[in-house]
Amino acid sequence: MKLLEYEGKEIFEKYNIPISARLGIIKMGEDAKSIGLKNGQCIIKAQVLAGGRGKAGGVKLAKTKEEAYEIIENMLGMKIATHQTHGKTLIVKEVLIEEAANINREIYISIVMDRKEATPMIVASAEGGTSIEELAKTKPELIIKTPVDINTGVQDFQARELAFALNIPAKNFREFTALIKNLAELFKDYDASLVEINPLIITAEGKLIALDSKIVTDNNALFRHKDLQAKEDHEASEIEKEAKEIGINYIGLDGNIGCMVNGAGLAMATLDTVKLAGGNAANFLDVGGGANVEQITKAFQIILKDKKVKAVLVNIFGGIMKCDDIASGIVQATKKVDLNVPLIVRLEGTRVKEGKQILLDSGIKITQADSLWEAARKAVKSI
């Protein structure tokens, strides 16, 4: 789960990680003036899950409160596309208004779950503000990595080493070592996979402030985080959320061939095969291991909600589930949903012959295929 900047900062506050004073949050449809700004400079930030929003007009400085209200009005509903949104545009639904800070220095700090080392890893650089991926490409020697022991947290010596390596001024030394220890605690307590402060600034007045926040948490651990469960998933689309509620793993894509597959790996491979056959998948959909009538019916309903869909490809490998049961499920499901696009089915595995016969005898217009490749080609051709 990815948290918005202000949600992350609320957690930062609990862990004594210094942030700019919050002047308010305005959601779409709310009156900007309701936060009653005082005169003076403030910063207005679009709350979207996209790095690089500053360059796309999602972060603005206001010199007066009148100017601030105007910026807020304009920013709400604005569309933002950055290098991190991968061609999609996001609509700004909330803005955060904060006190402006006088930046003297920018530092990069994050903790990320390092898969290879199987440990949380602190990744830091004395040169913050820019994208860490860019820095990794151009100046990898400026990136410092320190593993965090999951049981004991950041040791004092590690925090000191890091502070020296980042040239933290003597005045901020203790403040910094406390911050890095707290950040690691937060990472562990919230089952995070990423916690990032970019930038961590030292102000002209000599104060440390986390100017931005990025927190990504582990969905597997949601069961032990009641506070996160209550939060809205800002990344998933409406269809994706609906699918999730009924235990179907669905991700919307840009193509027009709806796909229903059992198993995540096979589902990914099916999308690849559709592409190889000259088409584009409209979605990733894993019906799971069960794949009974109810799940298959729901999966059809979910797929057909996307109006781009011009054909549906079903690719099921019946292992423990038998193909004849799956075929009956498909027949019953198609009767329940109003299917008015071509349906291509590829069944393989246990009792496949019986399964194919059931589809044939059903009287429903179904194009059958013997291999995934044949199914993909037929689906592409049917459009």
Next chain:
Amino acid sequence: MSILLNKDSRMIVQGFTGAQGTFHAKLCMEYHKNIVAGVTPGKGGSKHLNIPVFNTVKEAVKKTNADSSLIFVPPPYAADSILEAAHAGIEVIICITEGIPVIDMVKVKKQLNIMKNAGKKINLIGPNCPGVITPEECKAGIMPGYIHKKGPIGIISRSGTLTYEAVWQLTQANIGQSTVIGIGGDPIQGMNFVDALKMFHEDNETKAVVMIGEIGGSAEEDAAAFIKEKMDKPVFSFIAGKTAPPGRTMGHAGAIVEGNSGTHALKIEALKNAGVTIVENLSEMGKVVKTNLKITAN
């Protein structure tokens, strides 16, 4: 020879009496009689599926000499079950459970490494995996048994049904398998590709390896480095997720492209460099392996 499991493996099932445990243990027992006991805390002393149930793994090992374990325990308690098995002296631990928090697995891995460094022999497979099968000898997982056939190909994969697809194509082409290992789709897991490749490399019965990877992480790149340096057996590979959009998790928690790491292109490049035969079209897996093995045999 096969790796990890054979006809003499003595297996227990943790989470034996639950719905998943019962269903799959039954199928494993029908495939081959390797399961000697089950463990469910609080149900010790009873019998389930005609075999004894114990309260602890320690007790089960003591009474039955079990050497391997299959875990179906729900996610909040599964990490603890892995450690229980390891501490009881189980050497091959196969965790099927999907949805274990990543931080729990970090703790498990740390513990297991300490135990391994102290000389204990432990192989963890999974979590979130279909399990391991040595065809016609031992089935330890949720894969359909009948699609497999005994033979010379070792298979390693991060995915379930995708593996069945590949195995089925090989079996249809009359090419059997030595051992099939699903290492699972989680970001932090027990056995990785390199560990499995090492075992297949040393196994006399295995003549070639099929490796089924997916986007995310660097397991395929690490495997490529190992293959380049050490392997002389032919390796075939299919990598899923070529068309997956970056930044989104495709079902498996581990299958995600973040920034420039874990991309399909980088993995294919590394594998090609190591001399691995890339299967671009999944439907041609059986055909490609068959054609290439004939050439090698000549």
